[in-house]
Amino acid sequence: MGKPFCLRKAKVNQHLKIMTVSADGELGRRIRDMGLIPGTECKVIGKAPLNDPVALRLKDFTLTLRNSEADHITVTSAEA
């Protein structure tokens, strides 16, 4: 496990593990509703034509997230 970094900086197809979610209020609620909580493993599987938003693959499903929202989430590399 490497140093935590911001989800915005994650590369496509890099295996990640969520470390912290610092958003609160409605944004925090929406992020947590979708299962983005510390410990969750995920992978950026694509970026929209203008590099924002990004598509994030979780264990069971895919969701989208704007870069400005990804800024509230830190991850570490979970490469084996």
Added chain:
Amino acid sequence: MTEYTLGIAGNPNCGKTTMFNSLTGSRQHVGNWPGVTVEKKIGHIKTGAHTIELVDLPGTYSLTAYTQEELVARNFLVDERPEVVIDVMNADALERNLYLAVQIMELGVPTVLGLNMMDEVRKNGKEIDGDKLAQLSGCSVVETVARHGQGTDELLRAAMNLADEKKGEWTPLHISYGPDLDPVLKEMEALIEANSFLTEKVPSRWTGIKYLEGDEDVIVKGRMANTKISDELAAMAAKVADHTQKTLNAAPDAIIADHRYGFIAGLIKGVVSYPVLSEDRISRSDAMDRVLTHKFFGPLIMLGIIYLIYKVTFTVGEIPMGWLEALFGLLGDAATAAIPEGYLQSLVVSGIIDGVGGVLGFVPLIMFMFLMISALEDSGYIARMAYMLDRVFKIFGLHGTSVLPFIVSGGIAGGCAVPGVMAARTLRSPKEKLATLFVAPYMTCGAKVPVFLMLSAAFFPENAATVMLTITLGAWGMALIVARILRSTVIKGASTPFVMELPPYRMPTLRGVLIHTWDRTWEYAKKAGTVILGISILIWAMMTFPELPADRIAHYEQQRAATQVEEQITAIDNAQSEEAVRHTFAGRIGTALEPISELAGFNWRVNIALTGGFAAKEVIVSTLGTAYSLGEIDAEEAAPLSERLVADPMFTKASAIALILFTMLYAPCFVTVVTMARESSWSWAMFSVVGSTSLAFGLAVLGYNITRAFL
């Protein structure tokens, strides 16, 4: 005979509506209860001696108070106390779907878990042990595939059995929220119990959790019930929040979410088993996304699909539209023949049949558009469109999905704002939806096209095509700019988070698409018989009364009698109809507005036409024709009118530009306003009428004076 009330809850995109349709089947009686932006559907089922009322709740991920949907769903559970809730779950994403289930269980409503989409689960090589889940969660569990109708009867039976067993008794689930929150929750519970605070409706622990989460809706209700206790609870919550913020750097609601997921992780540990090597297997859906959301090809394909929707709606939809027009034409002829000439005939033919017929004429367009949009929505593509376009639309305070209403409204010239405004339903974010509703009618709809064509043919004959293109692009520009202004003034506030599910691509079912289309089309058609009928009669009356006094009519009769030449008679007829129009209420309004409208170069004739255009933009050209005393003119053949306009020294190029600007932006037609009110609220629709008309007038005055100064 027993009566049951069952609620159907679930995440968006879990097949909830399909389940509802499948359960109610052909025996359904579906009524729509419109809320502000959300609605719940109610269906009735009779099985043997039992009647079941089935309430389809809006799709939500959670039961907080952040969105209208969540509040509607939660308040239904709390206030109506259904015997049982059926939680329809996308079993393929069981963990996330259980997050809602757990919150329902914490409330205590007896719950049946419907593990839906089991076909996808099996296809993905996963296994789910339903019996074990039932044992661990204490809920009844039924496996279903709603789109094929599998397991739906079992689901209903399980719900009825559970209702009989529980007899309205609630047993709330108790989750531990860790060493920081549990002690304070316990204190809160004691305080709540001791004062019977809100306990007649919800469990005490649930109220405590909501205070910890800072749930505004519950806190407001709590204050109304007992301000002192409410404040005490809020103080306890604030104190522990302060503590957890310092020690764990997390707010209580985040801690609560973590523990709920922890609880869920424990639940599904032995329940779901994943196939080995699933990690790198690329699902068909992901493979499709590689092409369909490709950085370069994705937008191109999207353009193609949008163009196709548009093309099919307006070329195929035109055929049945023609039939309907012919049908109403026949009806009009029949009524003309059957009713003796007079007010009644005029009212029935010009008022009712033309008015209602004009509205019903849109039905085929709406049907075809919804047919395709429903199919796209069910397939999962709309979510991808939003994903690709979000970055651009975000700049203007809109949402990626806003593109669809824009295009349908006439983003490619020739659309229609009525289905366009209805297409805004795919928007889940309230602020963005309001802004989209407001500006979508700026687009060049099919009814505005003849106005623009006529004016550009008359005043810019060499550059007619360029002018049309400029108008279309100008409409886009104005829509985006006004949306930006709205989003930084009246509907200010951060954009709704774009945390959105990208569901796997699915083949839409014919049945699902047809039900969807029928529901939406019927809703629109129903209006034609009610509100629109009334307004049609009003507009007819305004353009008919008061009539010319008898001496004026006699005057024209005399003139007609004095001449034998055919052309002179036509000229006299035209003069009479012009005076008649000017004499009516609409004509008087037009004349009265002249001092103001002159600022933009509009004379009373243009005023009448624009007033009539509020009923339907198609009317602008024909009314202008009448007012310019050409008698009846067909909207399709605008040539003679344009010559007449050029010949009018009072109507200059500057007036033409002002009229183009005004027509582009002013109040949406009446049918659009009614539709807009249904999709948002009457106050928003009225604001759109007043706001857009003021903006249109301001720009028309500006355009008129600038053009006059330079040309």
